[in-house]
Each structure stands twice: as C-alpha cells, then as structure tokens.
Amino acid sequence: MFIQNAWYVAATDAEVTRKLQAVTVIGERIVLYRTRAGEAIALEDACVHRKLPLSMGRLRDDTIECGYHGMVYDGSGRCTHVPGMDRIPTSARVRRYPTVSRYGLVWVWMGDEAKANPDEIFQIAEADNPAWGRNAGGSMTVACHVLYITDNLLDPSHVAWVHQSSFGNDACADTPIQTTEAASGVTAWRWMRNVPVAPFYQSLVRFTGHCDRLQHYEVRYPSHAFIRAVFVPTGAAEQEGANHPLAMIMDSYNFMTPVDADTTRYYWFQTRNFEPHNAALSEEMDVAVRNAFAEDRVVLEAVHRGFKDQRTPKIDLAIDRAQLLFRRRVKERLAAEATP
Ligand code: FES
C-alpha cells in the first residue's frame, strides 16, 4: 500500500534517546533507541517469542531485554540471550532497519536492505550554506492518508482560500499552474506577475511595491515535498527570476511518513536566503508556519473523512493535473515493487 524502497523520517534526532520509543512507519511497528555511542537503532517492535512489543521491555546497556520472559537482543536485532537456555535458536532475530541522521531527523530505510543508499535521502542544496538561515521546524500527526497531503503540496492554488491571512491573497486565485515531471517526482509551479506581496511575506521582502512571485510546489517519491517561494520586484521574473539581487527565497521542506492508511506523521522546516542568524525571525517563522499548517490539517482531515463517506463521484479540475500525475506514478511504483 506504500512505497517500501525508500527512506522515511521515523523521528526527530531529539526524540531518539536512551528510552525505548515505539513508532509505526508504513504500517510496520518499530522500536527506536540510541546506543551509548550515539547511534540510532531501529528494530522490528515484536519479540520473536510471543510478539510482545520490544518497546515494552527495558534497555540494558545497548541491548533490549524483552519485558515478558527476558530474551535479549543486540542493536543488530540478533538475540544474544534466552533465559534458561544455553543454545539460542538461529532464527531468533528481529529485523533491523538501516538508519541515518540528517537535517536533525532520523531516517529509516523500509525496503530491501541491499538497496539502502543514504545518497538517496532527500538532498538539500543549501543545508550547509552559511548565507542561508533555517528555522527549527516542527511535526504533527494528521488523521488522513498521505496522498491527501501530497495532493495539497502539489496544489499552489489552495493558499488563496486556506491561507488567506498568511501565504495567500487574491492574486493566487486565477494564474494558471504549470506541471513539470522529473524522474524524482512532479512539480506544479507558476509565476504570478505584478501582484501584491501576500501577508506572511510583507515584512520580509527587501523592496517596496508589487512583486513577481514564484510558487514552486514539488513532491518527490515517496512523499517528500520541496516548496519554494520567490519574491522579486515586478518585471524581474522573466530575466533573472530567483537570481535577482533582491530576490527573497523561502524554501519549505516537508517530509511525510505514512503511519497507516488513516494517519500520517508530518515533519517540516524552512530555509531562507536572508538574515541567517536572526533567531527571533526564525522563531516568528516557526509560529507562522505552524499556524498555517494547522489550517491545512483541518482541511486535510475533513477531506479524508469526506472521501471515506463518499456517496457521489468526485470531479477533477485543471488545477489537479500535477497531483493526478503524481498519484499515477506512485501506483506504478507500487505495482513495480509488487512484481519480483
Ligand atoms: S515474549 Fe519476549 S521473551 Fe517471551
């Protein structure tokens, strides 16, 4: 039901500690902890004996002791001790999921271990650029299928109605949206010309008057979005675009992890090409983004319920092209994974 050969965010770095933590990623229950040396460990959360979640056991040094009959597992998932038995059954091991810490997040590989390549984790071009700032970001649980969120993140038009007080304004209502496809995913984008700056960005732009605004909404497989907003003085879109010296660029990274068909974990942070060390600004942006994403959550959960109760056909509009294409490609990938 979900793409398996992919890296997903399982938790933030801060959430993986010396305390056993249970998470569910694409329907698979995982126990997370950190070794004394600082490595994040992700194991199948079910003892081989009676399937008690290992997360209900105890961390002893870098091993987990099952909370039911005391079987012990090391960080590779191998059982190293069975109380009352000298010989450990060779099949006594739980699955270990490869992990990588990047961008303050712990990523787990959910597919065939031989295919796990950390270079395939979402690449952020400006991650180490000192001229760019980053806010802390956040996370939330959304009671909807992941594809409603990826639909939303391929839909620049919704800001005109859902985020009227922040990201959107009337200028966002009617400009046609372009769709571009790459091997990594799908992008919906448009330049809006000679439009007022939307409320959220008004205090941030470094020029006065109207602007040309780019909305770049890109979702990559399995469910990771790169949303770029560019504001330049009116007329600059054509020649220089984001390279204009006064361009204000804000990038939003959105990493969605399906829990199951009705629940998704959503992690995000933003980067910007201005005032990299302004902590108050980072904080302000965190608050504004959190409020805006709460607006999305209300809509997305209601859409999920709406489709669960669906009694009449839905219709698709011109603005839906990118999302429909992305959904088609996801289906093809699922089919390819299902055929050995
Ligand atoms: S259920 Fe884990 S040791 Fe029995």
Ligand SMILES: [Fe+2]
């Ligand atoms: Fe939104």
